[in-house]
Amino acid sequence: MIKSTPMMKILALPLLLFFTVFLIAPLCMVAFQSMRFGAHYTFQNYSELLQNSAFLQAFLNSLIVSSCAALITTIIAFLLAYTMHFTKVNKGLRFFIQTSVTLPMLLPTITYGFVLIYAFGNQGTLTQLLGSPPFSIYGFNGLLIGYILYTLPIAYVLMNNAMLYIDKQYLTVSYLMHDRPLRRFYHAVLRPMLTTIGAAFILTFILSFTDFGIPASVGGEYEVVAMSLYRAMLGAIVRFEQGAAIAIMMLIPAVIGILLLAYLQRYQVAFKNNKQVALIPSATRDIAFSVFSSVVAICIVAIFAVLLIVPFTMGYPYDLTFTLTHVKAVFMQSELLQDYRNSIIVASITALLGTLLALLAALLNTRTPLKTRRIFDWFSILTNTVPGMVLGLSYLFLFNDSTLKGTILIIVLCNIVHFFTTPYTMAKNALQKMDHTWEVTGQLMQDTWFATIRRVVLPNMKATIFQMLNYYFLNAMVTVSGVIFIVSTETMLVSTRIKELQHFAKYTDIFILSLFILVTNLLVKLVLDYLSTKGSRQNNENES
Amino acid sequence: MKMNPKLFYVLAGTSMVLAACGGEAAQPKDDERVIIYSNADDEAVAVLKKALDDKGYKDRYVIQSMGTSELGGKLMAEGTKIEADIITMASYFLESAQQKNTMFKDMKVEQVPVDDYGTYQMPMLGNAGAIFVNTKALEAADLPAPKSIKDLADPIYKGQISFPNIMDSSTAWLLIQGILNEYGEKEGKSIIADLKQNAGPHIESSGSGPIKKVKAGEVAIGFGLRNQAVQANTEGMPIEVVDPLEGNFTLTESISVVNKDEMNSLTEKIAQTMATEAREAMLAEYPVVLYQDETLPNTEKAANFKRWDTTLTVELLEQHQAIFNEAQ
Numbered sequence: 001m002i003k004s005t006p007m008m009k010i011l012a013l014p015l016l017l018f019f020t021v022f023l024i025a026p027l028c029m030v031a032f033q034s035m036r037f038g039a040h041y042t043f044q045n046y047s048e049l050l051q052n053s054a055f056l057q058a059f060l061n062s063l064i065v066s067s068c069a070a071l072i073t074t075i076i077a078f079l080l081a082y083t084m085h086f087t088k089v090n091k092g093l094r095f096f097i098q099t100s101v102t103l104p105m106l107l108p109t110i111t112y113g114f115v116l117i118y119a120f121g122n123q124g125t126l127t128q129l130l131g132s133p134p135f136s137i138y139g140f141n142g143l144l145i146g147y148i149l150y151t152l153p154i155a156y157v158l159m160n161n162a163m164l165y166i167d168k169q170y171l172t173v174s175y176l177m178h179d180r181p182l183r184r185f186y187h188a189v190l191r192p193m194l195t196t197i198g199a200a201f202i203l204t205f206i207l208s209f210t211d212f213g214i215p216a217s218v219g220g221e222y223e224v225v226a227m228s229l230y231r232a233m234l235g236a237i238v239r240f241e242q243g244a245a246i247a248i249m250m251l252i253p254a255v256i257g258i259l260l261l262a263y264l265q266r267y268q269v270a271f272k273n274n275k276q277v278a279l280i281p282s283a284t285r286d287i288a289f290s291v292f293s294s295v296v297a298i299c300i301v302a303i304f305a306v307l308l309i310v311p312f313t314m315g316y317p318y319d320l321t322f323t324l325t326h327v328k329a330v331f332m333q334s335e336l337l338q339d340y341r342n343s344i345i346v347a348s349i350t351a352l353l354g355t356l357l358a359l360l361a362a363l364l365n366t367r368t369p370l371k372t373r374r375i376f377d378w379f380s381i382l383t384n385t386v387p388g389m390v391l392g393l394s395y396l397f398l399f400n401d402s403t404l405k406g407t408i409l410i411i412v413l414c415n416i417v418h419f420f421t422t423p424y425t426m427a428k429n430a431l432q433k434m435d436h437t438w439e440v441t442g443q444l445m446q447d448t449w450f451a452t453i454r455r456v457v458l459p460n461m462k463a464t465i466f467q468m469l470n471y472y473f474l475n476a477m478v479t480v481s482g483v484i485f486i487v488s489t490e491t492m493l494v495s496t497r498i499k500e501l502q503h504f505a506k507y508t509d510i511f512i513l514s515l516f517i518l519v520t521n522l523l524v525k526l527v528l529d530y531l532s533t534k535g536s537r538q539n540n541e542n543e544s
Numbered sequence: 545m546k547m548n549p550k551l552f553y554v555l556a557g558t559s560m561v562l563a564a565c566g567g568e569a570a571q572p573k574d575d576e577r578v579i580i581y582s583n584a585d586d587e588a589v590a591v592l593k594k595a596l597d598d599k600g601y602k603d604r605y606v607i608q609s610m611g612t613s614e615l616g617g618k619l620m621a622e623g624t625k626i627e628a629d630i631i632t633m634a635s636y637f638l639e640s641a642q643q644k645n646t647m648f649k650d651m652k653v654e655q656v657p658v659d660d661y662g663t664y665q666m667p668m669l670g671n672a673g674a675i676f677v678n679t680k681a682l683e684a685a686d687l688p689a690p691k692s693i694k695d696l697a698d699p700i701y702k703g704q705i706s707f708p709n710i711m712d713s714s715t716a717w718l719l720i721q722g723i724l725n726e727y728g729e730k731e732g733k734s735i736i737a738d739l740k741q742n743a744g745p746h747i748e749s750s751g752s753g754p755i756k757k758v759k760a761g762e763v764a765i766g767f768g769l770r771n772q773a774v775q776a777n778t779e780g781m782p783i784e785v786v787d788p789l790e791g792n793f794t795l796t797e798s799i800s801v802v803n804k805d806e807m808n809s810l811t812e813k814i815a816q817t818m819a820t821e822a823r824e825a826m827l828a829e830y831p832v833v834l835y836q837d838e839t840l841p842n843t844e845k846a847a848n849f850k851r852w853d854t855t856l857t858v859e860l861l862e863q864h865q866a867i868f869n870e871a872q
Contacts, residue, residue: 123761138745220745227749234613235712237640237858237865238620315781317761318680396621406627485617488627489579489608503611504586507756 007450008368015361016372019379022417026394027386033397034244045245055246058223062209063253065140065224069147070205074197076148076296077155083289085163086171086189088279093290099522100297103304105153106521108478108495111307111514112146113217114507118306120145123317125306138220146214149300151204154422157471158203161426161464162196165433167271168279175280191267192433198264199425202257203384209253210387213481225250226387233389240393247390254385258378268432307518311511330512335492343477343493344520346411350476354416355423355468362427363453367439376424384421388482391418396485406488418482419475423468430464431457466532473528474521578605578814581628583612584797585771587829588669592632595822596814605814612637612714612751623647624804629811630818634714635798638665640858642800649803651815655835659855665798666819670832672794672846673718675786676755676773681764690765692789693722697738706746706754707739707767710861710868714795715751719767720864721852722790729867736871758783770846771830791850794832 037044049055080101083089089097104112119126120137127133135141170188179187190197212226219227225246232243314321330336361376395414404410434457442452458465480495487496494517501509582589589607596605608628610618616637618626623645631638631648639662642648648664657667675696677689685704690696696705710716724732740747746763748754754766759776766773770792776783801815827838831845854860 117757117760117762121760121762136745216749218745221747230749231711234617236710236714236717237861238616240620315779318782319780393617393621396618400622400625405625484614485621489606492608499611499614500609502750503583503609503752506586507759 004369005449007448008364008370011360012364012370012372015357015364016375018357019417022413023379023383023386026391026398027382029394029398030244030247030390033241034248036241036244045241046249049242049245049249054223055225055228058228059225059249061222062225065143065222066147066205066208069144069151069208070201072144073148073151073155073204074201077152077159077200078193078197079289080156080293080296081159081163082189083293084160085166086168086279087289088281088286089290089293093294097293097297100301101156101293102153102525103300103518104149105157105474106478106518106525107304107307107514108480108498108517109150109211109213110480110495110498110502111510112150112214114510115304115306116142116146116214116218118310118316119303125309126302128317136220137218139218139222142218142220143208143215143222143224146218147204147208147211149303150211150214151207152300154207155200155204157467158196158200158422158425158429159193161467162193162429162433164463165271165430166192168277171280172277192271194267195261195264195432196429198261199429202261202381203421203425206253206257206384210250210385212387212389229387230389233393243390247387250387251382251385254381257385258381261377261381271433271435307511307515311508311515316508326508327512330509335497336494339492339494339497340516342408342491343495343517346408346415346491346493347473347476349408349412350415350419351469351473353412354419354472354476355465357416358420358423358468358472359427359465361420362424362431363457366428366431367436367453367457368449380421380424383417383419386418388418388479389484392482392485405486406491408491410486411483411491411493412476414482414486415472415476415479418479419472423471426464426468426471427461430461434460463532466528470525470528473524477517477521577603578630578808578811579628580605580607580630580632580814580818581615581618581626582607582609582632583615583634584609584632584669585769587771587775588632588797588826591822591825591829592818595825596817599817599821601810601814601817604810613712619647620644624802626802629802629804629808630815631800631802632668632797632818633800635661635665635667635796636714636856636858636861638798638800643858647802648800649812651801651812653819655820655837657835658833659796659851661796661798665800666815667796667834668799668819668822669797669826669830670794670834671715671718671797671830672770672792672832672849673715673722673767674770674773674792674846675765675767675788676758676770676776677765677784677786678758678761678763678782679784680782681758681761685764687764689784690786690788693719693739693767694727694735694790696742696765696767697735699738699742701765702742703744703746704764705739705743705766706748706757706763707743708748708751708753710865712749713751713753714861715768716868717856717861717864718793718795720868721793722788722850724864724867725793725850725852726790733867733871736868740871755783774844787847789848791848792846793850793852795856796834 034045035041035043080097084094084098116137118124120133121127122133166189171184174184174188210226212230215224215227216230229243229246229250232239232246310316311326312322312324313319314323364370365373365376391414395410399405399410438456439449439452442449442456478495480499483493484496484499487493494513498510498513501513589609592607612634615633619631619633619637619641624647638648642662642664650663651666653666661667675690675693682689687700687704690701707719708716710720723735727735746757751768752772754768755772755776757763758766759781770785773783773785777785799815799819801811828841831840832849833840
């Protein structure tokens, strides 16, 4: 093992400071609020909640529906990533699957609810194709579908990224040793992936657990805890103290998550090599996985197709004449350009700074012996657990008197904290799967730790870095809940404009702006994907 | 293997440069423009803009629309540190913000409001509640059009009605006021319980949720702001307004000026203009009387205005929320 160097400590310090100010302090603020009851400080808010049977039922409902969604999402995401890495798929089909699966990520979650109603509702596009509603979209079913659509892209990105670093030669070895297929699958794929699978499950669980956009649209009578939180914070009567207590209680699953992840950590495997090798041929396998993945991809596209129908009809569902009037009207609005510019600035800075931060944190966590390194795992889980709305509101309280208020910077900082988990986990997965002797070799060759990272480690994770940039950019473009409280008239974003339109019940305009964001994100994604594959191809060529 | 340090430098370099830009772009404090936060509808904002522009305030103000819940959260959390100089919002909410943060300035109003709103708010418009139906959906489900809120409690409407939840939306209060005023607490509770049964998953957290569902044909009947239904009708949707026999109750939205350490000299003038100059057009758009000696214009208006006999306060809303929750 290498020794810690001053360089590592110098890098760790600003990171720790950052998280203290922008994560721990706001959370303390929330905890502080939750203890307030009238003029004094007690646990009254908590005991009231624990005696409230409706709240406890909502908490239980949330646990149930989020676990189901997380389980299904994790399995589907694993199979999809497996299709991409361990089976032969037609190149065009591969592109289609890859793009459609990540499609929902390119849209604000606020759009999902409308999409579900317009697709599966009584007058929905899919309902009309099928003749009658396939099932009631309200309640458990709607939540389940909504959560899966919402979290599948993220789980898939995580799995896909981790599988990049699995040494496929193990499969060949296992094959040559005449292992039975299941045994081969277990040792060469499943076991090295266990930590990622666990992380994906916990991540998707918590995302579903804390989302309130989907329950607000299709929750129906199935009360979930995120709605209780929303009601307390932003209901007809504002009860911040009660909301803060709910938010703190919602952190409990996170603590369990941390313990689970720490346990799974022991299954982490590092590979010396991640060369692409020829797959063992199997037509049955290839066809089965291609079909499965295509079905998933087609379902997603079919659900979101409504986005392309509603804005271009006069008055869906009663007047289906094709028209461009709605689109033209939206583009006539003068604020849109300013909003769009703000969105692009925020998303770009978030992507660059956020990736840098997540990368550094992951490096310090996985490839240094620093005592403080474990703390980044805690930060990662915490950022994931805090609902965006709570984070935004706590920023509002905490930075009310500071010059940060009303700036682009505070939006960027909020985004970096809010979306830290996935890029950090991606970087960590990549770094953990790389050979741990590189730094030692570097040291023996008189290179500094930093030089080894820069010259050996980073170039080997280029694809991941592009994916991290992409993740931060997309999310900064689509987020509403986290930033709605900290945007000002000068820093309005396209996504927060959508929230404003929701207030006016202008659903057609919401779909148009969503398409606008979708197209932007798609372009950015294609460019970054191109850059990342181009980079790795060059690497491969250089190696051979 | 080829080492590539460029990527790292590019990443680090650009982020620093951009961070610097971000900091700079982040302080565009235009002291000249008065900032107005409003939760009012598009139509109301258009009326305000026209009145202000006509009075020569063009480019001296900016109106930022936001949802009721976001604006409510901001008012409670930020107090006088709020970015806005002027707020337009539901009057009961302004009252509770004033109670918590003492954040609004006293205003001189020449006209006398019908209700007492305190000296720190000037009533701007009244929003009436009403039932609305999707005639095509009603026809398809072979249902008679309802006449009253009580009608909606009939099991024949099961799965066909949508209304907002009073825990989340003040629009819902117009429904509950109508029920409690007409039938009292005991019968009212049983009607609310039946309504809940009939609406099932269509009890909406947003005040505009029901019109969304009725427009999409998801349910045939909804309760919400009368104006939104009138507008859907004007747009050519098969939406008709039904003014309930229990009466059209109204919610007042008012204008308040935030009491800041440094006030923009135009703020109060602009607030006055919003309250007085825009009032006539506002009354035409939202035909609800707010000031004494106002008469309703001869436009499309609610059939049966009614008022709750005490002032609408947060405490009253809390009582009505409790009744709503107890109704099972």
